[in-house]
Each structure stands twice: as C-alpha cells, then as structure tokens.
Amino acid sequence: MPTSTQELAIEVKQLQQRVPTLDGELQILRDVNLQVAYGESIAIIGPSGAGKSTLLSLLAGLDNASSGEIWLAGGPLHQLDEEQRAALRGKKVGFIFQSFMLVESLTALENVMLPIELSGAGNAEQEARALLERVGLSHRLDHFPNQLSGGEQQRVAIARAFVTKPDILFADEPTGNLDQTNSRKVEDLLFELNKEQHTTLVLVTHDLGLAERCQRQVEMQGGELLPR
Template identity: 60%
Template structure:
C-alpha cells in the first residue's frame, strides 16, 4: 500500500497572547497530521480555539511554540513574506464573511489571485469555475447585486482558481440559510473530490463535521477525545 502524502503536520503547537495582567494561552500542545486529499473537520464551541488553529495551520499567524509544516514548508520558521508566497501558491480560503471586493465583478473577484500570479488563462479558468458553481450568468454582477449564497459561491470559485493543494474553510455556511448552506457544503465536497484538494473545515456544526473523513474536537484550546475523533494521527 502506498504511504499517504502528508500535507499538514503540526507538532506541540501553542499560542499565547499578551493581556493587561500577563498572557492568555489560546492553544495548548496541539499535534495533528493531515494527508493529501483528506477532509478534516475541526469542531468545538465558540472560543475553543478552532479559528486560531486554522490560522496557524494556514500560515496566517505564527505559533508561540511548536512547529507546523504545510506542503513540506516549515511555516513556523518563515517570514510573513515567505508564508504569503506559500499561501498564494498552495492555499485557498473560504471565510464566512465572503471577503469579496465590492468594486470588482464576480469574474474579476474570482480571477484576481490568478492574475496576480501571472496566469494568462485566468479569465477563461474563472469563467469555467463560475459555471461549475452555477454562476455563469452572474459573471458581470457586482457583490452588492448577488445574494449571500451567490457571494459565497463566488468566494469558493476564487479559492479554487489557483488549484490550491489545501483549502481552508472557516464556518463556510454560517451566515447562510439552511438550504443555501447545504448547497455550499455540497459544492465544497464536490470540488474536493473532483480536484483532490485537501479540505480542512472549521465548524461548530456537527452535521457538517460528520461529512468529513475525520473530526478533531476542541475544548478550551485543546483536542479532546470522543468516539470517532482522532486528535493526533501523526
């Protein structure tokens, strides 16, 4: 049997921040390994440290202690510019707040990351992705002209425009109604299956988490054991 390719490996991660009376530890001794094309959910209540962990795994922030490797790159040892270059090349993001640029059309929002990377096929690839997410007829619409669900589909198309090795999604359907949220979740898993992209979801929604191959449950900045939960598979 072929050994799975490790895409993300975190070892003994911790994150503390300064507060008025000292320091506050947000994450305690987190270790986790995620293989290529896996779907993994990080679950827990608000304030459990889910989004902080996602930021560290994606290289948006650096740990106070420990190591994190993304696609073989030691994020913990790199500068912000170096981490940004890795994110541009290997990572896609879907956030609950969409983060579309209001002055750009749907197509322009989708193609922007590829154009910044010098992709001369960005427009055609963007149109193809908009068709995949069911928005071919909305390419020239601005975000204000789109519904919440449509804006999130644009954000998903944008996340896939650079063919990322890893896609991080932070509460991707939290701001949507149930029916639209279900469609967005279905789309994420379909694109994951079609493109072999590693998918890491942060959610408090247990139903969404159960759609992933593995679930890692957090409480007070730590992984906690439960049936079906693998806190450290490294």
C-alpha cells in the first residue's frame, strides 16, 4: 500500500464527525484513518447507523468534518472552502446514489450530458450518446426518468458518473433500490466501466456479494473502522 499522499487517491487522518442534538453532542465518526490507492476498489460495510454514508459524504467533500484531515486526489479537502471543494469534485469525482438522483425535467441524454456541460470540457452530446449506448440505453435517449424502470434509471446514473472519466467514483448503496436481476446487471456494468477507465472506486453497501467484488473491504462499527 502506498504511504505518500501523492500516491494515494484518498488519505484520511484522525477523522471525527460530531453533531449537536437536544441531548448533547453526538459522535458519528471516531478517529477514522484510511488510505485508498489509485485504481483500487474498496467497499465500506457495516450495520445501519455505523457511519458509512457519513464517511462517504466527507470523503467526497459534500460535508465538512469536525476535525481531522482528508486528502482527495492530492487536494487537502479539510483546508478548502465550499467553492474550492466543488471545483475539485467537478474535476476528479463521480457519484452514484441509491436513489438515482436524476434530474426529472431532463431526458436520459440530457442527464448524462449535464456534467460535461458544467465542466465545459468535451463534446457533451457525442460523449453522452456513446456512453448511453455502452450501458444499453441507446433506445432511451429521449425518455425522462419517470419513463424509465429503476434499473434503467441507475444505468443512466452510471453513465452520468463515468462520462467525465473521474479519477475517483463514490457509490452509496448503488443497487439498494433494485431487484436481484437488475442489481446483478448494474454491478456488472459498474465494475466493467471501472476496469476500463481505471477509476478508483469507493462504495458503501449492505450487500456482501457486491462488497466481495471489490479488491478490499473495510468494516465500520459505531463510527469506527475495525482493524482487519
């Protein structure tokens, strides 16, 4: 395992997350340390309430930690303001969510074009069409999310996540809303594209079968990463 920040896609040092409640402060993450190498696939597993999704959100720069350091693609997230974090995410990061998170007023093609248009890099329509064809949805380009099945919506979401060729892809329960058949199809697609693009993959899942397809699994309990 690499040890220098420059060789790591993600490095976390002494990460803590605390939130105020009516009964006092609630500790969600406790002294989390983690290293993820470029090109590695890693699954974060553990029971509900263990802190998995909170950790993923912090790693992706979607929220601020109470204390500790997070280095993402060599950038110090813990030292950046929201605008700087957003710029880093736009250049380096892709996301896949359990609830798909498609824009309902946009077609499948427009949803996949959106990240390229926001970044201002590349031929948005050409690249979006090519990737939707790759995920088997060339016949659904002009359909809106409410006209697509759950499996189709998640394939659009995968195409959207990969269209900018991100260095790091975060996936939060990517098959959580799908039946078994669609789950396997989406899994296969996720790992095929991940291998083709040499993306670093960090996913949260309750599905141990999905977790075992990753190169490494780390388990959370009570806001802590268990030693393995």
